Amino acid sequence: MKAPLLLDSSFEAERYELHAAPVYHFDLARRDFFKVLGSGVVVLLLIEEVAAQESGGGRRRGGFGQRRPQELGAWLHIGEDGQVTVFTGKVEVGQNIRTSLTQVVAEELRVPISSIRLTMADTELTPYDAGTFGSRTTPDMAAQLRKVSATAREVLIDLAAALWQADRKSLAATSGKIVHSETKQSVGFGELTSGRKLTKTVADNTTPAVEWKVAGTPVPKIDGRDFVTGKHKYTPDVQVPGMQHGKVLRPAAFGATLASLDAKPAEAMPGVTVVRDGEFVGVTAPNEHLAAQAIAAIRAEWKTAPQISDSELFDHLKGKSADVQRSGDSIAQKPDSSEDKPPAAEHKLQQTYTVAYVAHAPLEPRAAVAEWKEDQLTVWTGTQRPFGVRSELAQAFRIPEERVRVIVPDTGSGYGGKHTGEAAVEAARLARAAQKPVKLVWTREEEFTWAYFRPAGVIEITSSVEDDGTITAWEFHNYNSGGSGIRALYHIPNQKTEFHQAHSPLRQGSYRALASTANHFARESHIDELARLVKLDPLGFRLKNLQDARLRAVLEAAAKTFGWGKNKPSPDHGFGVAGGFEKGAYVATCAEVAVDRVGGTVKVVRVVQAFECGAVLNPDHLKNQNEGAILMGMGGALFEAVRFDNGKILNPRFSRYRVPRFSDSPEIEVVLLDRKDLPSTGAGETPIVGIAPALGNAICDATGVRLRSLPMAPKALKI
Amino acid sequence: MPKVTELHVNGKTLGVDADSERSLLSVLRDDLDLTGAKYGCGEGQCGACTVLIEGTPTHSCLTQVGKVGQKKIITIEGLEQHGRLHPLQEAFLEIGAMQCAYCTAGMVMSGVALLRRTPNPSREDIVRSMEGNICRCGTYPRIIAAIQRAAATSGGAK
Numbered sequence A: 001m002k003a004p005l006l007l008d009s010s011f012e013a014e015r016y017e018l019h020a021a022p023v024y025h026f027d028l029a030r031r032d033f034f035k036v037l038g039s040g041v042v043v044l045l046l047i048e049e050v051a052a053q054e055s056g057g058g059r060r061r062g063g064f065g066q067r068r069p070q071e072l073g074a075w076l077h078i079g080e081d082g083q084v085t086v087f088t089g090k091v092e093v094g095q096n097i098r099t100s101l102t103q104v105v106a107e108e109l110r111v112p113i114s115s116i117r118l119t120m121a122d123t124e125l126t127p128y129d130a131g132t133f134g135s136r137t138t139p140d141m142a143a144q145l146r147k148v149s150a151t152a153r154e155v156l157i158d159l160a161a162a163l164w165q166a167d168r169k170s171l172a173a174t175s176g177k178i179v180h181s182e183t184k185q186s187v188g189f190g191e192l193t194s195g196r197k198l199t200k201t202v203a204d205n206t207t208p209a210v211e212w213k214v215a216g217t218p219v220p221k222i223d224g225r226d227f228v229t230g231k232h233k234y235t236p237d238v239q240v241p242g243m244q245h246g247k248v249l250r251p252a253a254f255g256a257t258l259a260s261l262d263a264k265p266a267e268a269m270p271g272v273t274v275v276r277d278g279e280f281v282g283v284t285a286p287n288e289h290l291a292a293q294a295i296a297a298i299r300a301e302w303k304t305a306p307q308i309s310d311s312e313l314f315d316h317l318k319g320k321s322a323d324v325q326r327s328g329d330s331i332a333q334k335p336d337s338s339e340d341k342p343p344a345a346e347h348k349l350q351q352t353y354t355v356a357y358v359a360h361a362p363l364e365p366r367a368a369v370a371e372w373k374e375d376q377l378t379v380w381t382g383t384q385r386p387f388g389v390r391s392e393l394a395q396a397f398r399i400p401e402e403r404v405r406v407i408v409p410d411t412g413s414g415y416g417g418k419h420t421g422e423a424a425v426e427a428a429r430l431a432r433a434a435q436k437p438v439k440l441v442w443t444r445e446e447e448f449t450w451a452y453f454r455p456a457g458v459i460e461i462t463s464s465v466e467d468d469g470t471i472t473a474w475e476f477h478n479y480n481s482g483g484s485g486i487r488a489l490y491h492i493p494n495q496k497t498e499f500h501q502a503h504s505p506l507r508q509g510s511y512r513a514l515a516s517t518a519n520h521f522a523r524e525s526h527i528d529e530l531a532r533l534v535k536l537d538p539l540g541f542r543l544k545n546l547q548d549a550r551l552r553a554v555l556e557a558a559a560k561t562f563g564w565g566k567n568k569p570s571p572d573h574g575f576g577v578a579g580g581f582e583k584g585a586y587v588a589t590c591a592e593v594a595v596d597r598v599g600g601t602v603k604v605v606r607v608v609q610a611f612e613c614g615a616v617l618n619p620d621h622l623k624n625q626n627e628g629a630i631l632m633g634m635g636g637a638l639f640e641a642v643r644f645d646n647g648k649i650l651n652p653r654f655s656r657y658r659v660p661r662f663s664d665s666p667e668i669e670v671v672l673l674d675r676k677d678l679p680s681t682g683a684g685e686t687p688i689v690g691i692a693p694a695l696g697n698a699i700c701d702a703t704g705v706r707l708r709s710l711p712m713a714p715k716a717l718k719i
Numbered sequence B: 001m002p003k004v005t006e007l008h009v010n011g012k013t014l015g016v017d018a019d020s021e022r023s024l025l026s027v028l029r030d031d032l033d034l035t036g037a038k039y040g041c042g043e044g045q046c047g048a049c050t051v052l053i054e055g056t057p058t059h060s061c062l063t064q065v066g067k068v069g070q071k072k073i074i075t076i077e078g079l080e081q082h083g084r085l086h087p088l089q090e091a092f093l094e095i096g097a098m099q100c101a102y103c104t105a106g107m108v109m110s111g112v113a114l115l116r117r118t119p120n121p122s123r124e125d126i127v128r129s130m131e132g133n134i135c136r137c138g139t140y141p142r143i144i145a146a147i148q149r150a151a152a153t154s155g156g157a158k
């Protein structure tokens, strides 16, 4: 029954992830849907069908082509009261999928938004899900729920047809009822399902995007009121009776081991329990303050080993690069010499770009509440992989997964930073020792130190361009930062692109769009450099070398709204453009900056971003994602960098690690291209990739100085 | 250790039994189950823990509960009056000024304090007085718009 965990085919970050967890194969027959929910209609989607459908998406890697175990993808229940309950293992982390998924259900089932409730990310109640990452919720889960809901609608029509002995062709679903077009009879969904226990698996009857009435509209955030009133309970807000507060003793440096430990002063404190298990040391206490005091009272000595500092990072990444390509990887493209041209009138350019480690710094730090009841473990935690965390817990405590329940309340963001379950395991370990439920909330400093980072990287590009602006050769090497978004969409006959793994001195992992930001920064900066080399307008130069119609469309839309080609308002201002493609979506970003060479500061004045991700599910939330990604991306572009030395993080606080704030906020305009003829793809990640190169290009336009390292400012600008 | 036995929160006097050194944030959240104010940094840098003390926006993470005394505290839970949201809460909903919303309570409290001081704030006023609040999701432009909307709908009052 156990098989290796098969992650989503598009999940490109596999080398950074914990994915050795076994698949939980849950037994369909054992699950009694109706016991929990009362009678009604249940519609199930088997994931086999989904896996088959996904294989059309390409980008399949070695090991990912296998069939997944037969497993539920999603399910939906319509109760006698007409209430629709949808179950999905996806997690709400601020990307507003609770809303967009509700919209697609409302659309297909023809019920009001208010009669739908999504149960998300509870391993006891929702079907298995690999995790909420890689922008897969919209292409996969929204597509699944559309099918499930459309099937439910057809089942209800069948039931009404049987009830009235009518031809189902004259029946239609509308506003939670089935209506007969001739007799005008109508019957509510709840009434139809009354007393039944009916299950049905899915066929495809979904509504085309051009006919959408609810999907595609700006439905406000579901439960919005609970968020503005402080009522919503995030993980750190969960209370259970008898709960204690936990704290973990952190090593003096990465990789440090305990040389000696004296916990007696902490043990002597009333109400405090000290736990030592190998290298793990923690305490529990009746309140947070006491827990912190107890940890501070523990005397520990650590054995540490010398480690490199951030100043040596890029040499380290390149020097140590093993020069290996991943097997089954589609990234390395061999040069195609058949179209080689004579090198006449060619300009060659070789440049190196670097990106620093950055921290996700989600405002809700990692947290968990763990409760053991006999040998059953329940953990509330903010994670993007509830089922992965369940496996981590089962392994850590050597208990079957059936005895572990992970519940993920809608979470204070993740950005790819919450794929792992450290806080969950720690809280559960403490709770087992204290024999009471335990809450553990990481401090900001712990979050900045013991989580993982977006990988740093070095990128080298060698290229040639002809006088007329035709790019003739392109060689691209990425060291360490990753392979996503690495392929140029420009039409260049002679291309070679490689990703090289390296030994990372810091723990690294997923991050919104991951390496795509680095790869786009390097590529779109370099393209700009080429345009300058042959004295062509950067936008025209891009369009000349582009055949991809969707990328052209976003570039043209952004340029039009931005007013590309107009004169600078003053000499210290500059304009920049960048375009890109990632996770099935296209983005183009135009930026205006004002540079103060004396102060060495960059002010982002205005950003216009055009975005296209197929048929738009919720235009307002899509704009919101674009705006937020621009702001978050400005941080990594201009000032965010994790500083480290000798196994320690040097800036593990908001006072030393600057994130974008109100005063950084530029004027932002987002232009959405709604392609109702194309499937919807996700949009939480791709909108972040355009801003860094657009800013670098604008800074160069303003100053003539080309900045090739992220973060860019104020380095090198000061005169 | 000296104890705090009562706090004036959201128009009520509430009994507590808390060491005076503990943070107001922890007492509100852990002892009174008023979990709207959030922990985001514990160093006065993010504003997620903002509450009003005698009308002044205050980082409850850095406020020792023993220092609060008889002063009146208002938390996000106390803004709604007779089932009616504060105009700024309404504006946050109308504009969709949130993503994960973990920052929202602190943003709303800081914004309410600003509107009380400056009923018609300019963009610069808003940026200046909200600079201590972090929204990692980057919804700043919408929060600015929400504060402007609330100022407009309440006619500069409140």
Ligand code: FES
Binding pocket: B038, B039, B040, B041, B042, B043, B044, B045, B046, B047, B048, B049, B050, B059, B060, B061, B062
């Ligand atoms: S938690 Fe108080 S300012 Fe961040």
Ligand code: FES
Binding pocket: A094, A363, A412, A413, B098, B099, B100, B101, B102, B103, B104, B134, B135, B136, B137, B138, B139
């Ligand atoms: S909405 Fe997520 S931190 Fe502000």
